[in-house]
Each structure stands twice: as C-alpha cells, then as structure tokens.
Amino acid sequence: MKRELPTGLPEEVMKAPLVTILCLSAAVCGSGAAETAADPAALNREAYLLGQNARQAELSGDRDQAFEYWRRAVSSYARLRGEFPDWNPVGVAARRASARASLERLSAELYPIPEGYIELGPGLTREGKRYNVGKALAPSVKPLGEGRYEVKGFTVTLSEFGVRSAVACDCPDFKYRGAKFGFPCKHIWAVLISLGRPEAR
Numbered sequence: 279m280k281r282e283l284p285t286g287l288p289e290e291v292m293k294a295p296l297v298t299i300l301c302l303s304a305a306v307c308g309s310g311a312a313e314t315a316a317d318p319a320a321l322n323r324e325a326y327l328l329g330q331n332a333r334q335a336e337l338s339g340d341r342d343q344a345f346e347y348w349r350r351a352v353s354s355y356a357r358l359r360g361e362f363p364d365w366n367p368v369g370v371a372a373r374r375a376s377a378r379a380s381l382e383r384l385s386a387e388l389y390p391i392p393e394g395y396i397e398l399g400p401g402l403t404r405e406g407k408r409y410n411v412g413k414a415l416a417p418s419v420k421p422l423g424e425g426r427y428e429v430k431g432f433t434v435t436l437s438e439f440g441v442r443s444a445v446a447c448d449c450p451d452f453k454y455r456g457a458k459f460g461f462p463c464k465h466i467w468a469v470l471i472s473l474g475r476p477e478a479r
Contacts, residue, residue, distance in 0.1 A: 318362040322370070325354035329377055336384075345388055348381040349441070385440030394453075395437065395444035396460050398470075402477045403461040408451075409478075412467025419472040427472075429465040436469070445469075 332347035355374035358365065391397055420428040425436040432449040445466050446452070452463035462470070470478035 316361065318358060318365040321354055321358040321362075322366075325351045325358065325373065325377070328354060329373075329380075332377075332380065341384060341388060345381070345384045345440070348377055348384060351377045352381050381441055385442055389440035389442070391439050391442065391444045394457050395446045396457060396462065398443040398445055398475070398477050400477070404467075405456075405459075405461040408462065408464045409467050411464040412462075413471050415464060415468035416471040419468050427469045429468045432465050434465050434469045 328347050328351035332344045332351060335341070335344035335347055352374060355370060355377060359367070359370050359374060415429055418430060422428055422433070427434045427436070429447075432447055434445065434447045436443065436445050438444075445462065446457065447463050447465045449463055449465055452466065455461075456463045456466070467478065
C-alpha cells in the first residue's frame with residue numbers, strides 16, 4: 279500500500295527523502311517538549327516525583343540512589359525558583375528547603391568529612407589576624423591541580439564530600455589549632471580569597 283505524504287508542505291519538502299521529513303517532524307516535537315519542560319507546573323511535578331522516588335529508595339535501603347534523586351529534586355526546585363520566581367514562591371521555597379535538608383542529611387551519612395578538615399560554609403570563624411594576613415598572601419597562591427594549592431611552602435586542599443565542601447592545610451597552625459577548633463589558617467584564607475569563595479567575602 280502506498281503511503282501518502284502530508285499536504286500543505288513546500289514543494290521542496292514534498293520531494294525530499296522520508297528521512298528529511300522525519301527530521302523536520304522530530305524538530306517540531308522537540309520544540310514542544312522543550313516548552314513543556316519550561317512549564318512551571320511541569321517542573322514542580324518533576325521535582326515532587328523525584329522527591330517521592332528518593333523516599334522510596336531510602337525505604338528500600340538504596341541510599342546512594344536516594345542521594346541522587348534528592349540532588350536532582352533540589353536542582354529542579356532551584357531551576358523552578360530561578361525561571362519562575364512568581365510561581366507559588368512560598369510553596370516552592372518550602373519544598374526546596376525540605377529537599378535540601380534531606381540531601382544534606384544523606385550527604386553527611388554517606389560522605390562524612392574526615393578528621394583534619396573543616397567544613398566550609400557561611401559564618402566561617404575569622405580567628406585573630408589570620409584573615410587579614412591571608413588577604414595579603416592571596417596573590418602568592420599557586421594552583422597545584424586536583425583541588426590543591428601552595429601558599430608559602432604549605433599545601434591547602436579543597437575537597438567535596440557529597441554536597442559539602444571542606445578544606446585542610448598542612449601547616450602547624452591549622453594542624454594543631456584550626457582543625458581542632460574549626461577555624462581556617464592564613465593559608466586557607468589566602469586560597470579562599472584568591473578563588474573568590476563566598477566564605478571569604
């Protein structure tokens with residue numbers, strides 16, 4: 279049986295091979311899918327379902343998969359909040375905060391920060407003159423690769439543990455004081471300032 283081509287297309291398309299027509303059709307369908315993905319209700323549903331999948335994965339004992347679902351849920355809520363700030367802002371903020379809390383809880387359980395590191399985040403203690411000295415040392419920071427930096431003969435290491443960042447330095451001040459009491463040494467401040475990290479602003 280002969281297949282009829284759709285009418286109403288330009289003559290050059292009507293004479294084109296079937297693969298060309300299929301490609302045109304795919305392009306049209308693809309643009310429709312993109313519009314759906316950009317719909318706030320669709321994004322909200324996507325994030326909600328990812329959260330449901332995360333809870334089911336946790337109940338079944340698959341915490342690694344749950345971590346990935348929560349990570350994607352947080353990302354979807356962040357996208358929803360960024361692209362559609364006026365769409366149910368209170369509800370979206372609450373659900374994003376809840377998903378983020380679950381993600382951080384799992385991150386702490388699955389990827390603990392080892393001894394000798396301090397976690398980076400808001401409110402990092404600026405003990406003594408270390409921040410100001412670090413600011414002066416910032417231009418001397420030398421990247422070594424793989425999250426390692428040299429500052430005046432000492433090595434600062436930045437690492438990611440799940441969704442948390444942590445840092446360590448091999449200088450005596452950090453080893454015997456900073457790591458114990460939870461504050462950066464001047465070398466760590468130098469690296470954070472040189473990288474423009476939010477903790478150093």
